[in-house]
Amino acid sequence: MVKIGNISLGEFPLLLAPMEDVSDPPFRAVCKENGADLMYTEFISSEGLIRDAIKSRQKLDIFDYEKPIGIQIFGGDEEAMSMATSIVNATQPDLVDINFGCPVKKVVTKGAGAGVLKDVDLMVRLTEAVVKATDLPVTVKTRLGWDENSKNIEEVAERLQDVGIKALSIHGRTRQQMYKGEADWDLIAKVKNNPRIHIPIFGNGDIDSPEKALEYKNRYGVDGLMIGRAAIGYPWIFNEIKHYFETGEILPPPNLDDRVETAKKHLKFSVEWKGEKLGIFEMRRHYTNYFRGIPHFKPYRTRLVEGENYQAVLDTLDEVNEVFSAQIMENL
Numbered sequence: 001m002v003k004i005g006n007i008s009l010g011e012f013p014l015l016l017a018p019m020e021d022v023s024d025p026p027f028r029a030v031c032k033e034n035g036a037d038l039m040y041t042e043f044i045s046s047e048g049l050i051r052d053a054i055k056s057r058q059k060l061d062i063f064d065y066e067k068p069i070g071i072q073i074f075g076g077d078e079e080a081m082s083m084a085t086s087i088v089n090a091t092q093p094d095l096v097d098i099n100f101g102c103p104v105k106k107v108v109t110k111g112a113g114a115g116v117l118k119d120v121d122l123m124v125r126l127t128e129a130v131v132k133a134t135d136l137p138v139t140v141k142t143r144l145g146w147d148e149n150s151k152n153i154e155e156v157a158e159r160l161q162d163v164g165i166k167a168l169s170i171h172g173r174t175r176q177q178m179y180k181g182e183a184d185w186d187l188i189a190k191v192k193n194n195p196r197i198h199i200p201i202f203g204n205g206d207i208d209s210p211e212k213a214l215e216y217k218n219r220y221g222v223d224g225l226m227i228g229r230a231a232i233g234y235p236w237i238f239n240e241i242k243h244y245f246e247t248g249e250i251l252p253p254p255n256l257d258d259r260v261e262t263a264k265k266h267l268k269f270s271v272e273w274k275g276e277k278l279g280i281f282e283m284r285r286h287y288t289n290y291f292r293g294i295p296h297f298k299p300y301r302t303r304l305v306e307g308e309n310y311q312a313v314l315d316t317l318d319e320v321n322e323v324f325s326a327q328i329m330e331n332l
Contacts, residue, residue, distance in 0.1 A: 061273070203222040
């Protein structure tokens, strides 16, 4: 049984990675429904929370059905991280997560996210500030290091464990790599097999199929897998992996009804939570993946991303179901 503090996550949990502009409540809802065991909010700026920035505050929205859920914060100042943690405490998540992995330039140049990888002492101080500011379990998500010459994840894991974190998620790339090349899971395994490490170690990077999930589970011995980009527009991946673990069978991909109904559910929540204009706009990035692999879909995708009111997008989704279901029946 994998536990983070007193939170039980089952024998081998599947985690939804926190992704900026993706891991909002509507997206998390469809992932939870399809088997995600632990989810995180989009990362939240500690400085933004303290300034009472509207976007930062909105990211604190969590719901009972999402539990267990962690709120993820980032920043490069100890006092700000401590104050932000106090604000997070009031929303009563199950845990607090610190982002030391975001490679985006606007975050890194502020000395936050993966930018902290260049200063392990600062990373330790920031983590300790958060741990001291909450009674909740504190976890960390990070990368192997800043670049090929500074893969310091083994030192980082030991030192962060020593100041009180309860789990560590490791993306198997450096900041310099961004999302290019293959993730290096050998170093993740070295952390997991370090006799000094007793907290759960979750691996992240390149998990995009049930077969690969099982291969990496067996080969690298991690306590669970964190899945990010492969879940965008394809929340079914969590249940597909679990089914494969249990039976050795690959589930058939979701049929057209499943895709349309899940997209509509996602859209509905997006509009309810963000308002019609923003909800429609921020849903657009998901349609390509929801309907990936359907021949001649481009005209409908264009209509979905150009639709400007809720009913028009719903009507297009209904038309997608009618048109492509008919085509599928013709080809049987």
